[in-house]
Amino acid sequence: MAALVIAEHAGGQIADATLSAVTAAAKLGGDVHVLVAGGDDAKGAADAAAQIAGVSKVLLAQDAAYAHQLAENVAPLIAGVAEGYDAVLAPSTTTGKNIAPRVAALLDVMQLSDIISVEGPKSFTRPIYAGNAIATVESSDPKLVITVRTTAFDKAEATGGSAAVEAVNGAGDAGLSSFVKLDAVKSDRPELTSAGIIVSGGRALKDGPTFEQYITPLADKLGAAIGASRAAVDAGYVPNDYQVGQTGKIVAPDLYIAIGISGAIQHLAGMKDSKVIVAINKDADAPIFQVADIGLVADLFNAVPELTEKL
Amino acid sequence: MKILVPVKRVIDYNVKPRVKADGSGVDLANVKMSMNPFDEIAVEEAIRLKEAGNATEIIAVSVGPAKAQETLRTALAMGADRAILVETDELVEPLAVAKILKAIADEEGPGIVMLGKQAIDDDSNQTGQMLAALMGRPQGTFASEVAIDGDHVSVTREVDGGLETVKLSMPAIVTTDLRLNEPRYASLPNIMKAKKKPLDVKTPADFGVDVTPRITTTNVSEPPVRQAGEMVEDVDALVAKLKALGAV
Numbered sequence: 001m002a003a004l005v006i007a008e009h010a011g012g013q014i015a016d017a018t019l020s021a022v023t024a025a026a027k028l029g030g031d032v033h034v035l036v037a038g039g040d041d042a043k044g045a046a047d048a049a050a051q052i053a054g055v056s057k058v059l060l061a062q063d064a065a066y067a068h069q070l071a072e073n074v075a076p077l078i079a080g081v082a083e084g085y086d087a088v089l090a091p092s093t094t095t096g097k098n099i100a101p102r103v104a105a106l107l108d109v110m111q112l113s114d115i116i117s118v119e120g121p122k123s124f125t126r127p128i129y130a131g132n133a134i135a136t137v138e139s140s141d142p143k144l145v146i147t148v149r150t151t152a153f154d155k156a157e158a159t160g161g162s163a164a165v166e167a168v169n170g171a172g173d174a175g176l177s178s179f180v181k182l183d184a185v186k187s188d189r190p191e192l193t194s195a196g197i198i199v200s201g202g203r204a205l206k207d208g209p210t211f212e213q214y215i216t217p218l219a220d221k222l223g224a225a226i227g228a229s230r231a232a233v234d235a236g237y238v239p240n241d242y243q244v245g246q247t248g249k250i251v252a253p254d255l256y257i258a259i260g261i262s263g264a265i266q267h268l269a270g271m272k273d274s275k276v277i278v279a280i281n282k283d284a285d286a287p288i289f290q291v292a293d294i295g296l297v298a299d300l301f302n303a304v305p306e307l308t309e310k311l
Numbered sequence: 312m313k314i315l316v317p318v319k320r321v322i323d324y325n326v327k328p329r330v331k332a333d334g335s336g337v338d339l340a341n342v343k344m345s346m347n348p349f350d351e352i353a354v355e356e357a358i359r360l361k362e363a364g365n366a367t368e369i370i371a372v373s374v375g376p377a378k379a380q381e382t383l384r385t386a387l388a389m390g391a392d393r394a395i396l397v398e399t400d401e402l403v404e405p406l407a408v409a410k411i412l413k414a415i416a417d418e419e420g421p422g423i424v425m426l427g428k429q430a431i432d433d434d435s436n437q438t439g440q441m442l443a444a445l446m447g448r449p450q451g452t453f454a455s456e457v458a459i460d461g462d463h464v465s466v467t468r469e470v471d472g473g474l475e476t477v478k479l480s481m482p483a484i485v486t487t488d489l490r491l492n493e494p495r496y497a498s499l500p501n502i503m504k505a506k507k508k509p510l511d512v513k514t515p516a517d518f519g520v521d522v523t524p525r526i527t528t529t530n531v532s533e534p535p536v537r538q539a540g541e542m543v544e545d546v547d548a549l550v551a552k553l554k555a556l557g558a559v
């Protein structure tokens with residue numbers, strides 16, 4: 001029994017999401033190998049992957065065609081390598097969610113999406129209906145293709161291992177698609193999905209400058225990442241990758257501060273596993289208070305500057 | 312160019328799902344059902360491509376029970392030209408849906424298959440990617456912008472780090488994200504007209520697809536309930552409580 005984890009990496013570094021997927025893979029009980037597919041910087045990432053505790057082998061597929069993780073190019077590579085494995089796992093990031101189902105279909109198996117626990121060799125739990133129900137599912141396929149909700153698994157130690165790195169080859173460019181550009185949101189803040197503290201703002205923040213004026217100083221004070229509801233993103237206060245929720249990012253920080261967010265089920269789906277939830281809302285009946293550990297009914301335009309000052 | 316738009320009938324997004332006491336699933340009896348929100352966005356995008364002269368015909372497809380006809384009629388009322396219901400009372404998994412869609416795409420030859428990124432009931436986020444694999448065609452998932460450019464389509468994708476643009480050769484598979492567009496409401500005259508638009512009914516067997524599930528759901532339970540905590544009077548009390556919890 002061996003499991004293959006598809007690494008997410010950038011700039012020669014392994015993303016934290018990969019470390020959670022390694023933990024999930026280890027729970028399957030067999031060897032854990034990691035596949036690093038990428039361009040020029042893949043070698044550095046493979047060397048980093050080799051140090052992850054619990055990983056016994058790293059496969060490195062270096063080819064310009066894999067540099068941007070285009071699913072058309074990477075999925076056939078993974079499906080080929082999967083031959084020797086009982087399970088293929090990827091983190092439920094946008095990259096993992098893009099590639100893994102393509103791999104599953106090439107292997108003619110059903111993917112298990114977004115698992116939150118491993119119950120047995122082929123049995124898992126996963127949230128459905130925006131996390132309003134938890135399904136226990138069992139696969140009858142000969143091979144498993146799994147995406148892993150990263151907030152549900154601890155990160156494996158990034159160091160301590162000493163796996164061998166082995167080169168593998170795939171067919172390279174499938175000639176179907178090309179990468180044009182990435183408009184990356186540049187920020188010195190902690191990344192949303194791995195931040196210890198998140199300050200999140202909703203529709204109540206009125207517009208971009210107001211959002212910035214009220215949310216940013218509090219986040220700065222706490223060294224926090226900034227999140228948002230869909231309403232705030234849709235209205236253009238903040239970029240799309242700030243969205244927390246069923247269809248945005250799933251987060252579970254130690255502290256989540258929801259400001260001017262009503263607490264729609266789609267939003268709760270993305271943050272209700274946070275350790276401590278604080279809600280500031282002027283409506284005492286807002287559903288967010290049903291999940292908040294600490295609730296303050298107040299006008300945010302008074303409460304937030306005061307909180308920023310007193311912390 | 313034809314556009315194929317798969318639409319799924321799901322629990323309405325405003326309804327809070329209730330888990331059945333016996334753990335067999337979510338109670339859907341007498342619950343409002345609607346078109347999956349991402350699929351509405353896909354229908355809207357297809358209509359806009361047609362209005363812009365980039366497409367000639369929009370075909371909506373649904374795999375599901377007889378009642379999924381209502382969902383297809385909604386798509387027709389929005390502006391789809393005809394519809395295909397692949398009728399079955401079984402729960403059809405994304406892989407089998409993708410196989411049925413492939414068979415339909417082989418017959419119809421669409422330039423784009425436009426799906427939702429995710430069905431809000433199973434939250435699988437798989438079908439479009441699987442269809443792309445089975446067809447051996449490129450995929451532009453989580454689209455926030457779609458632009459036709461000759462025999463290529465440019466798709467801007469909502470990814471974790473920002474917005475990524477890819478260029479795909481057509482035929483291509485696109486899956487929609489929330490910000491792609493704001494779907495229109497069907498007007499009353501269009502709802503009336505939609506009743507006369509063609510709607511074919513088929514079965515999975517017509518396409519030779521075996522829909523036997525690969526995954527069995529052995530139990531469905533409520534998630535752990537979070538206890539509502541404490542309401543505090545003012546910011547001072549909030550700060551004190553945060554410190555007491557060691558949260559700051």
Ligand SMILES: Cc1cc2nc3c(=O)[nH]c(=O)nc-3n(C[C@H](O)[C@H](O)[C@H](O)COP(=O)(O)OP(=O)(O)OC[C@H]3O[C@@H](n4cnc5c(N)ncnc54)[C@H](O)[C@@H]3O)c2cc1C
Binds near residue numbers: 204
């Ligand atoms: C398919 C689908 C997927 C979705 N996915 C997501 C998702 O991933 N994430 C997500 O967040 N949403 C998602 N949504 C949207 C979701 O249903 C809600 O519409 C959204 O979360 C509402 O955002 P909000 O709480 O900021 O806005 P509102 O619901 O408008 O709430 C604003 C809140 O601010 C409070 N307020 C106003 N003024 C003040 C003030 N001065 N001081 C204090 N409080 C104030 C109000 O009392 C209110 O509670 C999705 C919807 C659909 C259909």
Ligand SMILES: Nc1ncnc2c1ncn2[C@@H]1O[C@H](COP(=O)(O)O)[C@@H](O)[C@H]1O
Binds near residue numbers: 403408428433
């Ligand atoms: N039964 C179905 N009938 C029609 N389209 C479907 C069906 N199931 C899934 N889809 C399409 O595939 C998308 C993704 O669904 P899923 O992979 O189940 O999350 C949906 O938004 C639909 O466009």
